[in-house]
Amino acid sequence: MTEISAVLHGNGNVSTDCFTRETPAAQTGSMAIHVARGADEWARVISESFVPLSLVTMSGAVTGSVRSSALGPAVTLSAVRVQGQSVAARTSRLVRTEPRDDFLFSLHLDGDGAVVQDGHEAVLARGGGVLYDSARPYQLIFPTSHRQLVLQIPRHQLSDRVGRVAEVCGRALPPAGPGVRVLAACVRELAETCESLTSTPRAELGVTTVDLLATVLRAALGHDVGPRGLPGRAALLASMRTYVRDHLSDPRLSLTELARCHGVSVRYTSELFAAEDSSPAAFIRAERLRAARRLLADPRYSALTVSTVATRCGFADRTTFTRAFVRAYGLPPVALRAAHGDQSE
The missing domain is CATH 1.10.10.60 (Homeodomain-like)
Incomplete structure (x- = not known):
């Protein structure tokens, strides 16, 4: 089993050795690996890997890793593994001073966690997910060690497919839903295999994954029509x-x-x-x-x-x-x- 397989499929006691053998910011081709050994390093890693965030609280003895792969020109898939507790925030100040225009979808693999946005608190269940918007404040609350896979997608790619995306942000997508189950299986397999793919099939599978996410979001909004229901x-x-x-x-x-x-x-x-x-x-x-x-x-x-x-x-x-x-x-x-x-x- 590869090191990343151990991270994605192992139990909550996976050794941090599989991270510390990587360089702190290794990058090869379409893949980047960032490693943190402490709160300050983790604050830098999550901001560089996703969008600028403020670390509100965190346990001192933390080890974390983010392994990101490009799926086409603008979509990324990241495997995240953290040992320790943390609360990170996309504050109103950061939204104003460090603007971003992406949606992020987290597929929760292990541990306890929640995402808070627009007054909604999505408690994360294993195999479930949540969508959140980098253009509006949010909090990522993880009281225990955790693992997740994160898709980062430009706003237009979901807005064109779904429409009222803001209405589903910060709301938990439960793992029992058939659409979520299909999406979760796809994201897991893509995380396992994307680095063995050349750029063209990887980009095509990225499009397919965004389409699957859009299908799940449309179902969560209660409609099965195409983008925006436009005539x-x-x-x-x-x-x-x-x-x-x-x-x-x-x-x-x-x-x-x-x-x-x-x-x-x-x-x-x-x-x-x-x-x-x-x-x-x-x-x-x-x-x-x-x-x-x-x-x-x-x-x-x-x-x-x-x-x-x-x-x-x-x-x-x-x-x-x-x-x-x-x-x-x-x-x-x-x-x-x-x-x-x-x-x-």
Whole structure:
């Protein structure tokens, strides 16, 4: 059994040796491993691995590990293991001064814990989960050692699929629900196997996992319709936007491909975007640049070169990407990365 398998499937007495053999911030390809041996280190690890958090309370003798894997350009799956107790908070001040626009879904594997957001307290059961929003304050309360798997997903990827996502944040998704059981099995297996996959199937499985989560959330909201329950043209446009965001790395992504995949004409596809004062090409380019900007500003992806970021986001070459990036944001990609504390080319 691999070290990560022991973490994910072992009992509550798994030795911390499986963490301390890793370097404090090892990173290879699409995977990053962060290790903490104390409260101060853990505060840094959780903020760097997810979103900026404030450590409210914690036991002194704590050992923790976060092992994160990229599932496509913007979705990450992290295996978290902590020995000790802690309370971490995404405070109103951090929401204001360190803004983020992601949803996080925690699948609880072991230990006691709760997530509090918007006045709701989700007590975590083994095999159950909870969704919370980084754009609003929340607390993560763990009175005992715990293990969990955490999906971090850009807001638009769930909003396009679900709609009223805020209504389910901070509410426990019980493990007995059939949708939760399927989602939990998928997330566990993906955590086990994703590092043995190449980038394309890993990204495709990431899309599938987000789709499964959206299905669970729609059921929790009490409806089984598509995104937002939108009729006709609006629903088709929402579906096309989601398709673009899920396939940014595909060099074939274009107006023609978008129309073909949705069974409509090129002209009709253009009309849908024109009604929103846009075009398929402009939308694709804007979303690719947005994804690239996210990767460049995120320290979890500091090992990726600018050329690799360009390729992952669907640009043919670095020169084309740099020109488009400067037009959109007023500075080259390297300058943006340097502004976030990394000088990597």
